[in-house]
Amino acid sequence: MSHNFKFWKVTALLLIGFVSFLYIIISTVSDIYYLISTPVAGIVYKIDRQTGYNEVVEVICKGPAEQAGLQPGDLIVAFNGKPLNPEYDFGKAMEKVKIGTPVVLTILRDHSLFKISLATGRRLYVYSRAIFFSLLPGVFFSYALFIIGVFVLFKKIEDRTAHVFFLLVIFWALAMWHSFPFTSHNWPESLAWLNTLMILISWPLAVSLLLHFTLIFPFEKPLLKKNPILVLSLVYLPVLTGIPFYYAKTHGISWADEFLSYSWGILFTILFTASMNSLGYAVKKAPDAHTRTQAIFMLWGTNFTLLLPTGIYFLPRLFLGKGLPYSEYILLLVVFWPLVLAYVIVKHRFMDIDVIIKRGVAYALMSGFVVAAYFLLVVGIGKLFLYFTGSTSQIVTIIATLLIAALFNPVKNRIREFVDRSFYPSRFTYRKAIHNFSHQLVRVVDLEKWLKLIRTFFTKTMTIYPVYLYWWIPEERKFKLLRLTDEASLNAPAFSRQDQVVKLLEEKQHYVDVSPLHEIPNFLSEEELHKWDKLKAEIVIPLIYKGQLRGFISLGPKAEDEPYFTEDLELIETLSDQINISLENALLTEELREQARLKKELEVARQIQLSTLPQSDPRVPGLQISGISIPAFEVGGDYYDYIDFGEDRLGIVVGDVSGKGTSAALYMSQLKGILKTACRYHQSLKSLVVEVNAITYQSIDMKSFITLSCALFDLKKKNLRLVRAGHLPLIYYSAKDQSCHELIPKGIGIGLENGKIFNKELEEIQLKFHPGDVFLFYTDGIVEVHENFSSSNEYEISWLEYLLKTHAQESAAEIRTRIIDQVKRFTDGEYQKDDMTLVVVKVE
Structure with missing residues (x-):
């Protein structure tokens, strides 16, 4: 039943919005037609009740009347020789005149009668200044409110506060539409009743809805909670005043206009004051800083953009019968109210709307x-x-x-x-934080320092507390607490792979929002609920290694109970890979230190190396790819990887760390982490490698360096981009001319120099590729291998190129196998001295 009611309620809201918007559209078209087609003399007049003459109150600057010599205070006695009276006034006489037609006015000034001839002008031109300061702001104000109202309604379609806000902006759009000059005063007589009805209901509903909204935003006020029916009845009581006013207007009761204006002025003042007091209460009693900020912006924004123009522009005209000098400039402040609402929605998550x-x-x-x-x-x-x-x-x-x-x-x-x-203050802060965090994380291989860095980042930068790290203990077959923020705990709960949240982490391999799970009946057991509540968990981040869940980080609430916004979750997702890699490095490094024998140390380090290498070749439509890396010792210094740049673009990286053993593997692991993070922020290969060099130079030993080839295959544009940082040439077989070429762009090794020379020397080249072309990436373990242990004869690049030309028609995997087999035959089974890495890419 509740769902049907909600559907009916939303349907009614949308119907009200549609009818109101249609009314504004029709009014806009009517106003434009009225401005273009109506002749005017350029005066404001009133009917003198004693004489029946039309008294000139104001003469429009540079209008036809001013040019003809009319002055304020002149009495218009006759129009084209026909006397004027209350039944046949100046306005009715002008209805029969065409634009540009000369008219003769009989004027009484200082007890003297004389005639003035003037040519009527088009209303759009004569009142251009007034139109700019009234019609255009009215159009912007009303249409902007409609857009904001619909946006909020669809964002929070089941929220009662959003429903009231939608009606609030709709009726404020209608009310202000009727309040601006040159808007909605030109309907056909047959539809005049509709225009009158809209005017009479829009203002009382607008101010009543404003009070209603402030009673429930940003939180429901105690007065409304105690007596909701009584309070809302009083709030909407002014709407009933529209009934007698409508009767008076439609039956031509003379006192209706004046009494209506004064009554509305008083009601507006009372209800608006009550609304601002309600917002002021919200500022004082707000439960958190986020709520208080929203209330402050609504309070001061509404006062500045609605109260100030009302007090200076509308009220003097209402109670004094004339406006203050230059008050039309103040009227422009009204258009800022939609901008205030938009700003609060975007900047301060108005009603928790994330945009x-x-x-x-x-x-x-x-x-x-x-x-x-x-x-x-x-x-x-x-x-x-x-x-x-x-x-x-x-x-x-x-x-x-x-x-x-x-x-x-x-x-x-x-x-x-x-x-x-x-x-984007969070993103502005986060961008700097990511840069600093990434620089530090790739250099940390000590577990204690890693834990401190992670804890500091989440608690200080993202203002999250508490932060718990859990790790899978194979011997106990449980996830147990590895570290806690600041304090230690002997009673921290343990988790198994059968817990529902853990299952979600393993299945999705994506962060899990724990809060909504509490609302799903029977989804979490009482025991599991108690465990997550004990951790105050709101977001849980999986730590994935080789496709398996190895641990997770439990994040508590943000400071001052601020919700997790989109940029928070995007940041967590962005850093996930690097956290996983760096944690694995830290854990393996800690294990290395506990091993007394070199064999165990090398075995653990080998796991670091293997974790950085691709477990399988990617399947990319249009390319055949086959890669392999064979280390010389238990741990090698060669590296290759595939990077998905998106939009049918694949990156291939092949590198060689100087030296062998554990240090080479750690540098290789750091290189993978740097590349994984930096590739998210660089579209140019050159800028990517420059960033990699800048970070690596700060952490690598002075005697070490890394050579690197980085290529980007763009399958849409059918071209290859290549950057070479001191690495061996890329061999390119062209199917078109059936020949091999060596691609050797300029560049020096990574980590040799802090950036000035490196950036200058580094060159990025590109070329078009075609079906049948083959690209060969390799390290020196392929081309510098010796025939046997005592021989100085090396495997030559020319032999590699000959083999490639001979077997270019075969698949990438077959080419790779032939090369490795030939190199092994060349060494005649001798002990492998250097790492061998080979990646073959063939264009289909």
Whole structure:
């Protein structure tokens, strides 16, 4: 039953929104047609009740009336010789005139009668200034509120607060649409009743809904909890005033307009004041900083953008019958209310709505604001100077333009940083944190230091507490606590692979949000619920090694109970691979230190090496790939890997660490971690390898270095990009001309130099590939192998190229096998002195 009711409720909300939006659309079209097709004289008049004459109240600057000589206070006695009276006033007389038609007005001024002739103008041109300050803000305000309302409703479609907010912005859009001049005052007489009805219901509902919303946002107020029916009845009582007002308006009761205006002014003041008091209460009693921030922005944003324009623009017209000088400029503040709502939604997760906005859009919007501010300042300074000095020289505007342009030029360069700091503060902080964290993590192989680094990152940077690390203990067949944040615990719970959350971690190999699992009936046992509650777990991150769950990190709540936002989870996911690799290194290194014999140390180090190498060759449509690495000792220094850059782009890396044994394997493992992290932020191979060198140089021993070939196959563009950091040439067999070529772009080894020379020397080349082409990546263990232990004869590259040309029609796996077999036959079974690594890529 509840689901049916929710469906009916949402349907009713959408129907109200659709009808209201349709009304605004029709009104907009009607207003535009009215502005284009209606003739005007350029005056504001009122009917003198004693004489029946039409008194000129205001003459529009540079309008037809001003050019003809009309002045405020003039009485219009006749129109084209026909006397005017309350039944036939100036407005009705103008209805029969076409645009540009001359009319003759009989004017009474200072007890003298005379005639003035003027040519009527198009309303759009005569009232262009007023239109800019009224119609356009009205259009922006109303349409923006509609967009925000629909966005919030669909984001939080089952939330009662979102429902009230949707109605709130819809009726504020309608109310303000009727309040701006030149909007919704030109409906056909047959539909005048609809326009009158919309005017009468929109304002009372708008202010009542504002109070209702502030009573439940950002949390429900105690007054509403105690007496919901009574409080809401009082909140919506003003809506009933629309009934007598509608009757009075439709039956032509003379006092209706004036009484209606004063009544609405009083009701608006009372309800708006109550709404702001409710928001002020929310600021004082907010349970956390996140909630308080939302309430503060709503309070001050609404006061500044709604209360200030109302007090300066609308209320003087309501109670004094005329507006304050330049008050139309203040009216422009109203358009900022939708911007305030949008800002709170994006920046402060209004009603916990998580929004991701492309940075490009944000930069474009900020650039638009800069241009708008530039325009307003240039025009404003010029106009003010001309106004105060009385000068008519345009040189002032030119000087102002140059001055503002000079001041605004540095601002353009700071837009990107401002957007990141203002709209993406977490991401701005995280980007720096990731860079520092990655640099430190790849250098840490000590378990204690690793634990401290992980703990510091999660607790300090991400403000998460507590953080628990669990690891699989094979002997006990349980996940047991490895370390805890700050304090030790003898009673920490253990987990088995049969626990539901552990099963999810192993199945998904992705972080698990524990909080929603509490709401699923009978999903978690009481025992498991108690264990996770004891850890205060909200997010659990799996630690995966070779496709198996080896452990997990339990993350508690963020500081001040702030929710986990999208950028938090993206960061956790981004660092997952590097954490896994570095933890495995740290654990294996700790085990190495506990081994007394070199054989055990080398065996453990070999596991590090094997963990860095691909377990299988990737299957990529359009390419055949086959790779192998055969270490000379238990642990070698060769490395190869495949990197998925996305969008049909595959990277292949082959490297060789100077030296052999454990140190070479550790450097190789660090290299894999660096590449896995850095490739997420670099699209250019050259910039990727430059970053790898910068990080590696800080940690590698002065006597060691790494040679590297890095290639990127773009299957869409059918081209290859190659960077070579001191490694052996890439052999390329061209099926087109059936010949082999050596690709040797410039570059020196990684870790030899801190960057200045390395960056200058490094070269990136590219070439087109075609079906049947073959690429050979290899290390010196292939081409520098000796015929036997005492011989100095080496296996030559020319033999490798000849074998490749001879067997180029075979598959990549067959080519790889032939090369390895030939190299082994060449050595005649002698002991392998150097690591042998070979990757064959054939284009299909």
